[in-house]
Amino acid sequence: MSTLDPRLLALPFYERPHRELAEALGRFCDTHAGLAAAARTGAPEKYAARVLRALGDAGLLTPVDLRALCLTREALAYTEDLLDFAFSIQELAAWPIRRHGTDEQKRRWLPGMARGELAGAFALSEEQAGSDVAALALRAVPDGDGAGYVLDGHKTWIAGAAGADVFCVVARTGDGPAALGLTALLVPTGTPGLRIEPIDMLAERDIARLEFDGCRVAADAVLGGRGGGFVVAMELLERFRLTVGAAALGFARRAADAALARARGRAAYGGRLFDLPTVKAGLADVEVRLNAAALLVARAAWEADRGTPPARHASIAKLYATEAAQQVVDAAVQVFGAAGLVRDSLPERLYRQIRSLRIYEGASEVQRLAIADALPPAPSHVPRADAGPSAEDAEDAESEFCS
Numbered sequence: 508m509s510t511l512d513p514r515l516l517a518l519p520f521y522e523r524p525h526r527e528l529a530e531a532l533g534r535f536c537d538t539h540a541g542l543a544a545a546a547r548t549g550a551p552e553k554y555a556a557r558v559l560r561a562l563g564d565a566g567l568l569t570p571v572d573l574r575a576l577c578l579t580r581e582a583l584a585y586t587e588d589l590l591d592f593a594f595s596i597q598e599l600a601a602w603p604i605r606r607h608g609t610d611e612q613k614r615r616w617l618p619g620m621a622r623g624e625l626a627g628a629f630a631l632s633e634e635q636a637g638s639d640v641a642a643l644a645l646r647a648v649p650d651g652d653g654a655g656y657v658l659d660g661h662k663t664w665i666a667g668a669a670g671a672d673v674f675c676v677v678a679r680t681g682d683g684p685a686a687l688g689l690t691a692l693l694v695p696t697g698t699p700g701l702r703i704e705p706i707d708m709l710a711e712r713d714i715a716r717l718e719f720d721g722c723r724v725a726a727d728a729v730l731g732g733r734g735g736g737f738v739v740a741m742e743l744l745e746r747f748r749l750t751v752g753a754a755a756l757g758f759a760r761r762a763a764d765a766a767l768a769r770a771r772g773r774a775a776y777g778g779r780l781f782d783l784p785t786v787k788a789g790l791a792d793v794e795v796r797l798n799a800a801a802l803l804v805a806r807a808a809w810e811a812d813r814g815t816p817p818a819r820h821a822s823i824a825k826l827y828a829t830e831a832a833q834q835v836v837d838a839a840v841q842v843f844g845a846a847g848l849v850r851d852s853l854p855e856r857l858y859r860q861i862r863s864l865r866i867y868e869g870a871s872e873v874q875r876l877a878i879a880d881a882l883p884p885a886p887s888h889v890p891r892a893d894a895g896p897s898a899e900d901a902e903d904a905e906s907e908f909c910s
């Protein structure tokens with residue numbers, strides 16, 4: 508299956524290891540078509556474990572950089588949502604441990620996670636604190652003898668929760684106001700006082716609410732230092748939202764390929780659907796959106812890998828790629844007509860699966876604000892709007908208007 512576009516891989520954003528990875532991903536997706544099909548119909552948490560094992564066996568759970576992460580998400584999303592889901596949640600949990608973990612934390616969790624034998628999840632959101640991370644309320648209070656923390660409160664919308672062995676939880680330890688009082692903690696599944704309640708979502712994925720009721724963890728559960736929780740979360744999300752753009756591109760390319768095949772194959776008015784000018788124009792728009800999204804994702808990943816602060820390009824890529832993917836999937840449903848609305852048909856599945864990407868890891872509106880706030884000052888040759896036109900400009904404008 509053509510999971511990645513070879514013309515894009517040929518661009519100078521990518522290097523030989525990325526092209527080799529693309530080949531390995533193609534082989535993985537071909538070999539595991541049966542697993543992907545089974546995952547589609549089975550309990551997501553059950554299949555996530557099998558998918559992680561398979562990814563671990565193939566050496567795909569240790570991406571070398573953000574370009575590798577993006578290519579992996581795009582190829583897996585193209586093939587099957589649940590492949591991408593299992594991979595992305597594992598990375599979301601492993602990345603902060605790789606970056607901030609103590610030697611002991613790394614030794615305990617990372618080898619098993621790289622083999623796909625252990626699964627992680629990242630727990631940040633709460634009911635009253637989704638986009639507004641500084642409003643987090645889950646409390647982690649030092650217990651009497653300073654040997655650890657006691658967690659009370661909740662987390663919600665946590666992906667991969669039912670299958671997780673460990674949660675990276677961001678809680679309020681109260682060392683400072685708002686964002687400054689947050690600390691990341693590693694909480695193993697099975698810790699007394701932690702309860703997991705599944706939530707049924709639009710697309711079948713393992714999503715749950717976590718209830719913490721007197722849940723006690725040792726002092727060495729702290730990840731990234733006490734009071735460092737906001738930094739742990741933001742460093743992660745700034746990078747990972749870019750990979751959401753890559754996954755969106757995978758879903759969109761799958762939808763576009765299906766729509767094109769349908770338009771070329773479907774008989775209509777003595778010819779083919781593809782012969783109709785409006786259908787053609789719609790498919791041209793799809794092609795433009797795919798190209799734009801792919802270039803923005805590739806540039807953002809390349810910038811991050813060479814050390815440019817990732818936030819601005821990641822926001823641009825995530826915003827464009829997820830909004831474009833929604834339009835592409837919608838266009839594909841339109842090309843299929845009623846057949847695109849049949850439950851569990853490819854267009855119908857993609858239609859449900861793509862929706863959440865415009866919300867999680869920074870809603871589109873939040874990205875727009877971030878992009879606008881990072882706009883550079885106007886270049887010095889551009890007159891300020893409140894400066895008014897010069898007498899010369901006014902004269903020119905008048906003569907243009909009159910001619």
Ligand SMILES: Cc1cc2nc3c(=O)[nH]c(=O)nc-3n(C[C@H](O)[C@H](O)[C@H](O)COP(=O)(O)OP(=O)(O)OC[C@H]3O[C@@H](n4cnc5c(N)ncnc54)[C@H](O)[C@@H]3O)c2cc1C
Pocket residue numbers: 629630631632633634636637638639663664665666667708714863866867868869870871872873876
């Ligand atoms: C499928 C899925 C998986 C998820 N997985 C995880 C996970 O693994 N771990 C985790 O911690 N969380 C996870 N989440 C939660 C996700 O991160 C939040 O849903 C997201 O941060 C938005 O928060 P919210 O849903 O509370 O919406 P709110 O913050 O209430 O925002 C609702 C809407 O208000 C608008 N809005 C919000 N803020 C602004 C702003 N500043 N400016 C303009 N408009 C704004 C936007 O339109 C936004 O969509 C997941 C969510 C989904 C849907």
